[in-house]
Every structure is written in structure tokens, then in C-alpha cells.
Amino acid sequence: MLQLEGKHILVTGASSGMGRVFCQMIAKEGARVSLLARNEDRLKETLALMGGEGHKYYICDLTDEEQLKATVSTLEALDGVVFCAGINDFVPLKFVKQEKLERIFQTNYFSQVILTQMLVKKKLIKRNASLVYISSLSSKLGVAGTLLYASSKAALNSAVRVIATEMAPLGIRANAICPGIVQTEMLGSTNIDEESFTKQAVDYPLGLGTPEDVGNAVLYHLSDGSRWLTGNCMVIDGGYSLK
Amino acid sequence: MEMKDFIEHFVEQFDETPSVEVSPQTHHHEMDEWSSMIALSVMAMIDEEYDVQIKADEMRNSKTVQDLYDIVQSYLNK
Numbered sequence: 001m002l003q004l005e006g007k008h009i010l011v012t013g014a015s016s017g018m019g020r021v022f023c024q025m026i027a028k029e030g031a032r033v034s035l036l037a038r039n040e041d042r043l044k045e046t047l048a049l050m051g052g053e054g055h056k057y058y059i060c061d062l063t064d065e066e067q068l069k070a071t072v073s074t075l076e077a078l079d080g081v082v083f084c085a086g087i088n089d090f091v092p093l094k095f096v097k098q099e100k101l102e103r104i105f106q107t108n109y110f111s112q113v114i115l116t117q118m119l120v121k122k123k124l125i126k127r128n129a130s131l132v133y134i135s136s137l138s139s140k141l142g143v144a145g146t147l148l149y150a151s152s153k154a155a156l157n158s159a160v161r162v163i164a165t166e167m168a169p170l171g172i173r174a175n176a177i178c179p180g181i182v183q184t185e186m187l188g189s190t191n192i193d194e195e196s197f198t199k200q201a202v203d204y205p206l207g208l209g210t211p212e213d214v215g216n217a218v219l220y221h222l223s224d225g226s227r228w229l230t231g232n233c234m235v236i237d238g239g240y241s242l243k
Numbered sequence: 244m245e246m247k248d249f250i251e252h253f254v255e256q257f258d259e260t261p262s263v264e265v266s267p268q269t270h271h272h273e274m275d276e277w278s279s280m281i282a283l284s285v286m287a288m289i290d291e292e293y294d295v296q297i298k299a300d301e302m303r304n305s306k307t308v309q310d311l312y313d314i315v316q317s318y319l320n321k
Binding site for chain 2: 090091092094095144145
């Protein structure tokens, strides 16, 4: 039997990287997927890669509250949400600026919370639904240059625990997944070059992760198999934390 | 953009290297204090001072300070 048969799942950041792979994997497990991202062409590309039926896409800049409101008003009730939209910016402390902090928190934290708030307020999250937030292993570490990213994800982890408590009476679960380094396009677009990531691969006993590795954790979180799991932050890092 | 200013900004990213040691011919990857953190700082400095976002592989493939300067200049000319 398919793990997500009959479920309706919303995926943010659906047009690229991990989000795109998650959409394909979720569709394969029998769910109907609503894809949310900024770029229509890339959303269409993702859609073309997906099997199954009934998927819809929504063009929306998560950081724009009005767009978000408009999009939420057209959504149907959900059995699960995967919050995958995220940005990265590696700068040393001495180059951190209010503006940079705001930009990264806007996408990685504020918009995640606001979207959750809107969905809950509009009663679009069904009983026993699952909210899955893609966080990062870096939220638990102190890697040089990651202040902006790591702290935005740490804030997200805290929000997830509170959301879990508040939603528990409805059987709705909220969890974060904290992956170590995963090979996606986001890596390519950062100012950290591939070579240094390859160098870091030696610190991963099981090697660097793939979007599919994280996708399998997402499927578990979305499925009824994880019905007793909430407020958790799953580290999935190929053994990096063992050192 | 002046080379003199560029070198000044470049040197600011180091904690110990005095500016006399740095010239356009300096091979930055071979400097004692050079590290991935300094590389990140130099990239952030270039972004801040010149509004140019150089790519990580451009940073890695540049050998001398002159190379770096030329990369920034080529973005500014675009």
C-alpha cells in the first residue's frame, strides 16, 4: 500500500533543490501535492516530473504577506505541509548586517511561521495532519560563516516545538528535520565552493546526503506511521555528529 | 577602483599580515594566514565595497591579488 494514499500535501520551495525531489517522492506515494514557489517555469518543470494526479501549483513569494494571504485563501484542506523554502548566505560575523539578518530571517523563519499561522487560522490543517519543517544540522553547530543561516534555523526549531504543543489537541504534529550537507543546487549558488564541500565529505562517515535521503525522512513524517512523533528535531547527517 | 584601495581592503581581512607584505603579485593562497574563513571575508568585503558577488570558484582559481582585482574589475565593466 502507498504510504500517503488519499492525502493532500502542500510543499513550499517546490520548484528546486530538495523541494522538487520531495514533490516527486510524495506524489509517488499516492498523495495529491500543492506546490508553492516563486518561479512558474520551474514549478511547471517540477510538475512535469511528477506522477499521479490532481497536483496544483501556486506562484507565490512567501516573503510577501499579501501574496501569501491570497494563495492561502485558494488552498484546500491539508493533511500535511512540508516547509522547504529556504535561503542561505555565508558571511563572517564582521560582515553581518541588519539587512542581511532580516533577509534570511524573512524567508527561513518569519514566512514559515506566518504561513503556519494563516493555515491554522483558516482551519486548513486537518486533524491528524503533519507539519514538517526542513531545518538544518547547522542550527545545532557553530560552523564559521553560518551565523545568519544557523540562527534562522535554530529559531525555526524553537517555533516547531511550540507549534507542536499548541496543535497537539487536534492530533496535528509538527516536527523539524535537520539534515547535514545535502548535494543540491542551493550549494552551487552559495559563495562556498564545491571543492570545500567535497573536502567536508570526509567528515561524513556515510558520505554527503542526497535530497532523496532527506525525502525518505519527509515521507515518514508525513505518513501515519509517525503518528506518535511531535516536537521532534530529527538529525539526519550520515553520522557527522558522531565525531 | 584603485589597486591601492583594493589592497587596503584586502589586508583588512587579515589579523596579522601587515600591508607591506601584500602587492598585486602576492599569491594569496600561499600566505601564512590564508584560510577558508579569510577567503569568505574577502568575498564579503568585495560584496560590501564594490557590490560585486564573485563566485566561489573564481575565488579559488585566482592566484594573485592582481587576478582577484581583475575579476572584480571585469564585473564592474559589465
